[in-house]
Amino acid sequence: MKSNKLTIIALLLWILTIAVFAWFFIRGNTTTGTDGRTAVVLHVSERDLILSEMRGLLSATQGILEGVNQGDMQRVIKASSAAGMVVAADASPALMTKLPMELKSLGMSVHRDMDAIANAAANKVPAPEILKMLSNTLTKCVACHSTWQLKVAN
Secondary structure, eight states, rough: OHHHHHHHHHHHHHHHHHHHHHHHHHHHHHHOOOSSSSEEEOOHHHHHHHHHHHHHHHHHHHHHHHHHTTTHHHHHHHHHHHHHHHTTTTHHHHHHHHHHHHHHHHHHHHHHHHHHHHHOOOOOOOHHHHHHHHHHHHHHHHHHHHHEEEOOOO
16 A cells, blocks of 8 residues: 555656656746847856857858859858758757747757758759748748847856
């Protein structure tokens, strides 16, 4: 009888732990922002890492545009590949739990888009179509920056 109660208590604690982890994985470590956006609360090093990744995406975008303007599809491939899923592969699990699901989804889709642009350039897709792909990707960047801000934990 005592064994059954301990089993039930252990099972309930296990379920509660999973539920709490799922809650934080979906919601992230967020608070109300200062300007109507939702603030994601991070350590300085985590915030710096994300901002560095965003600068990499911006640099890739500039490289893609330059490559298309110069008719240099190898440059488009190089720039977009550098910002593809290879960048997201080293994401820290601790950091990922702090990011809300929507932010994680947007970020990963932008990296997948960069790989798709590299693939399109490698397959000789016309420049206007590549620019349309990039424009669609930038729409995600604008949505993300309009919704979220990165706040350093006190």
